[in-house]
Amino acid sequence: MKLGRLNHIGVATPSIADSIRYYREVMGATEITEPFDLPEQGVKVCFVSTPGETGVNEALHSALNGTQIELIEPLNSESPIAGFLAKNPAGGQHHLCYEVPDIAAARAWFEGLGKRILGSTRIGAHGTPIFFLHPKDMMGQLTEIMETPKAGH
Numbered sequence: 685m686k687l688g689r690l691n692h693i694g695v696a697t698p699s700i701a702d703s704i705r706y707y708r709e710v711m712g713a714t715e716i717t718e719p720f721d722l723p724e725q726g727v728k729v730c731f732v733s734t735p736g737e738t739g740v741n742e743a744l745h746s747a748l749n750g751t752q753i754e755l756i757e758p759l760n761s762e763s764p765i766a767g768f769l770a771k772n773p774a775g776g777q778h779h780l781c782y783e784v785p786d787i788a789a790a791r792a793w794f795e796g797l798g799k800r801i802l803g804s805t806r807i808g809a810h811g812t813p814i815f816f817l818h819p820k821d822m823m824g825q826l827t828e829i830m831e832t833p834k835a836g837h
């Protein structure tokens with residue numbers, strides 16, 4: 685498998701409204717989507733864009749361009765992030781999401797390596813298939829794999 689673009693960093697928060705205020709007022713974010721519920725994933729979600737027009741390091745900028753912060757708030761006590769917030773009540777970095785061109789091939793690759801896949805492949809917040817890998821098999825990082833959105837989406 686070839687590593688794809690870092691699509692987003694998932695950040696768990698007890699209050700998406702407070703986090704939006706933080707990204708606007710402290711971090712100077714200007715592009716933040718409206719939050720919406722994803723009941724199948726047990727979370728409310730919105731995206732903070734990180735436009736990277738620094739001009740400092742073109743290679744790095746190009747690799748990171750458009751990576752977003754995904755703010756996630758639990759919808760209920762059954763949410764997959766409820767346990768994380770119980771341990772980290774202020775919230776914090778929750779997962780990394782990498783793009784791949786072919787989700788089925790990526791899943792087969794990780795299964796072949798004996799990595800634990802958490803549940804089924806399902807449709808994520810970007811409308812493309814995603815799956816999660818157990819943090820204990822991924823150097824301590826909960827890892828989301830997402831199929832790259834097709835052009836025009």
Ligand SMILES: CC[C@@H](C(=O)O)C(=O)SCCNC(=O)CCNC(=O)[C@H](O)C(C)(C)COP(=O)(O)OP(=O)(O)OC[C@H]1O[C@@H](n2cnc3c(N)ncnc32)[C@H](O)[C@@H]1OP(=O)(O)O
Pocket residue numbers: 694722725727729754756764765766767768777778779781802807808809810814816818819820824825826828
């Ligand atoms: C917005 C939609 C979608 C998208 O399109 O982008 C999303 O991103 S949804 C995001 C939320 N969904 C998920 O996270 C689904 C996958 N997650 C899970 O299945 C569970 O959260 C989990 C990873 C299995 C953890 O379950 P939990 O019950 O909270 O904890 P455990 O106690 O079983 O954890 C075992 C072990 O792992 C450590 N852990 C837990 N979460 C993380 C984390 N985010 N990063 C790193 N490590 C984590 C936890 O501390 C335990 O370790 P020990 O205490 O050493 O046993």
Ligand SMILES: [Co+2]
Pocket residue numbers: 692694754779781828
């Ligand atoms: Co995510």
